[in-house]
Amino acid sequence: MTAHEASGLLRNREISSVELTEAVLERIGQVEPNLGAHISVTSDLAMKQANAADLAIQEGVVHSLCGIPIGLKDVLSTADVETTCGSRMLEGFVPPFDATVVGKLRGIGAVFTGKLNLDEFAMGSSTENSAFHVTKNPWDLTRVPGGSSGGSAAAVASYECMVSLGSDTGGSIRQPASFCGVVGVKPTYGRVSRFGLVAFASSLDQIGPIARDVEDAAILLEAISGGDSNDSTSLHVEVPNYCEVLGRSIEGLRVGVPVEYFGSGLDDDVKELVLKAIDQLADLGAEVVDVSLPHTEYALATYYLLAPAEASANLARYNGVKYGYSNLESVDVSDMMASSRARGFGEEVKRRIMLGTYALSAGYYDSYYLKAQKVRTLIRSDFDEVFQNVDLLAAPVSPSVAFSLGDRIDDPYEMYMSDAMTIPASMAGIAGLSVPCGFAEGLPVGLQMLGPALSEPTLLQAAYAYEQEAKILFKAPSLDV
Amino acid sequence: MLDRDTVNHVAQLAYLALDDEESSEMRLQLAQILDLFESLSLLQTDQVEPTARVIPLELPLRDDEVKPSLSQDQVLQNAPRIEDGHIVVPAVLTDS
Numbered sequence: 001m002t003a004h005e006a007s008g009l010l011r012n013r014e015i016s017s018v019e020l021t022e023a024v025l026e027r028i029g030q031v032e033p034n035l036g037a038h039i040s041v042t043s044d045l046a047m048k049q050a051n052a053a054d055l056a057i058q059e060g061v062v063h064s065l066c067g068i069p070i071g072l073k074d075v076l077s078t079a080d081v082e083t084t085c086g087s088r089m090l091e092g093f094v095p096p097f098d099a100t101v102v103g104k105l106r107g108i109g110a111v112f113t114g115k116l117n118l119d120e121f122a123m124g125s126s127t128e129n130s131a132f133h134v135t136k137n138p139w140d141l142t143r144v145p146g147g148s149s150g151g152s153a154a155a156v157a158s159y160e161c162m163v164s165l166g167s168d169t170g171g172s173i174r175q176p177a178s179f180c181g182v183v184g185v186k187p188t189y190g191r192v193s194r195f196g197l198v199a200f201a202s203s204l205d206q207i208g209p210i211a212r213d214v215e216d217a218a219i220l221l222e223a224i225s226g227g228d229s230n231d232s233t234s235l236h237v238e239v240p241n242y243c244e245v246l247g248r249s250i251e252g253l254r255v256g257v258p259v260e261y262f263g264s265g266l267d268d269d270v271k272e273l274v275l276k277a278i279d280q281l282a283d284l285g286a287e288v289v290d291v292s293l294p295h296t297e298y299a300l301a302t303y304y305l306l307a308p309a310e311a312s313a314n315l316a317r318y319n320g321v322k323y324g325y326s327n328l329e330s331v332d333v334s335d336m337m338a339s340s341r342a343r344g345f346g347e348e349v350k351r352r353i354m355l356g357t358y359a360l361s362a363g364y365y366d367s368y369y370l371k372a373q374k375v376r377t378l379i380r381s382d383f384d385e386v387f388q389n390v391d392l393l394a395a396p397v398s399p400s401v402a403f404s405l406g407d408r409i410d411d412p413y414e415m416y417m418s419d420a421m422t423i424p425a426s427m428a429g430i431a432g433l434s435v436p437c438g439f440a441e442g443l444p445v446g447l448q449m450l451g452p453a454l455s456e457p458t459l460l461q462a463a464y465a466y467e468q469e470a471k472i473l474f475k476a477p478s479l480d481v
Numbered sequence: 482m483l484d485r486d487t488v489n490h491v492a493q494l495a496y497l498a499l500d501d502e503e504s505s506e507m508r509l510q511l512a513q514i515l516d517l518f519e520s521l522s523l524l525q526t527d528q529v530e531p532t533a534r535v536i537p538l539e540l541p542l543r544d545d546e547v548k549p550s551l552s553q554d555q556v557l558q559n560a561p562r563i564e565d566g567h568i569v570v571p572a573v574l575t576d577s
Contacts, residue, residue, distance in 0.1 A: 096555035190536045203534050232541050233534070298524065301517045312495060319496065321570055326561035333571045335498070342498040350497055354488070354507055355514060357495040371521050373531030378524065380532060413513050429535030453536075 017067030066109030099196020117151030146176030171422025178446025189429030251285030269440030312356030
């Protein structure tokens with residue numbers, strides 16, 4: 001069952017939010033010991049919200065997410081609920097305020113079932129960097145769910161919530177959505193307020209929905225979008241009705257296939273499924289043409305300079321003073337800060353802080369940081385040019401299906417390579433999504449669609465048309481537990 | 482190209498206390514990642530403007546009005562050490 005189906009049942013009083021929420025919490029109790037998608041389960045809050053939602057539904061007109069159990073990536077500030085970012089540094093941290101997106105969902109009567117696991121401070125591609133535990137892929141418990149929003153994708157795939165929110169800095173929504181067989185949307189930079197999203201790389205971070213179908217993703221995206229006076233980088237542009245475009249024909253839609261995304265390193269199975277999906281778009285009337293994004297190969301290096309540089313500045317605030325882990329034994333203030341950071345942060349976070357600090361340090365700034373900012377311009381220009389001629393791009397999300405737990409965790413370079421196809425769009429700040437397009441070796445594969453800034457309606461329209469045509473509608477993993 | 486002293490200097494700038502083992506491992510891993518960056522030097526970018534943000538940013542202004550904010554208790558609720566409504570840290574200036 002999807003959120004929009006559940007919403008219909010709620011409004012017809014065939015089920016109550018309390019029943020739905022109890023079922024979800026029971027499901028969490030069943031699968032969580034094997035899956036590990038949550039950092040915390042907020043049962044009491046959920047039941048309170050479910051009761052309130054049932055009252056609101058009795059009283060009349062409600063939002064379609066009223067009474068719907070939603071999971072939140074644990075990088076979103078949630079008032080009076082522990083928000084850890086998957087880090088020892090923030091273990092026990094209880095924010096006194098809601099992130100804007102959390103407040104919006106709370107306001108329309110959503111039910112918060114839990115905070116979902118992630119790579120520490122959203123840095124990683126497998127959720128193995130969480131300081132607390134790994135999350136497993138619901139389709140194969142020996143594999144990773146992707147990351148960094150691995151908990152958000154795994155929870156939706158395994159019915160531990162109806163929909164969830166993730167965040168995407170270099171692919172952290174699209175890649176886990178692909179690995180777990182669900183829909184994930186990375187909105188245009190600025191479309192969704194980042195207020196209350198714990199910052200990783202501020203010029204790249206964006207919050208987005210993860211759902212079991214395109215319609216649910218559209219509903220959730222609409223609910224969280226919009227300008228915000230608390231986020232100066234949010235766009236004060238009217239939020240369209242994303243559901244209105246679903247079901248419209250994609251006849252004549254121009255779809256570009258970027259040749260650079262189909263080169264060596266792409267698994268044959270993945271390639272075959274993605275090309276088949278593109279053929280189906282053509283069958284639906286889309287005009288498919290090959291295009292080129294010549295600077296694609298430089299995106300990964302650019303990202304791993306810029307994102308860590310921004311992170312090293314953003315994470316300077318964790319120094320053991322105002323909040324977070326603090327080495328209380330230290331008698332010297334500098335030692336207190338350096339030792340608190342050394343103990344509070346995990347390996348990957350430290351690696352990126354070091355990388356970013358190095359790239360920004362005297363003598364290296366021009367050759368690394370400034371150079372990367374210039375290459376970022378070239379990557380943006382590639383997209384600007386192709387979008388003169390096509391409406392959207394279709395490509396793989398990741399070069400492979402979900403890899404095995406432990407496979408890449410000791411090799412940061414290899415781990416970084418799994419983001420090569422999602423990073424370019426993040427660098428350009430454009431909109432993108434991942435929609436399931438089949439299974440290889442029993443594991444889900446996603447089709448990535450990218451469009452220019454604020455093209456979410458076109459992307460959702462195309463993804464919905466594809467989803468209905470291909471009939472790769474969501475089916476639950478068996479999760480033998 | 483990345484020597485031990487540089488790693489230790491960067492760690493100091495980043496306020497990260499690394500032990501010897503961590504520092505040598507970091508040196509190897511960073512060196513490998515820095516190799517990846519060398520590819521960027523192949524690109525001619527003299528005439529290219531840097532991108533710091535992808536959307537045009539206007540400086541938002543608002544009226545200077547008093548509005549409710551978090552209470553002192555809320556602000557201090559996550560502080561590791563507090564005393565009389567203040568955050569406590571080890572002495573910044575010491576005799577030594």
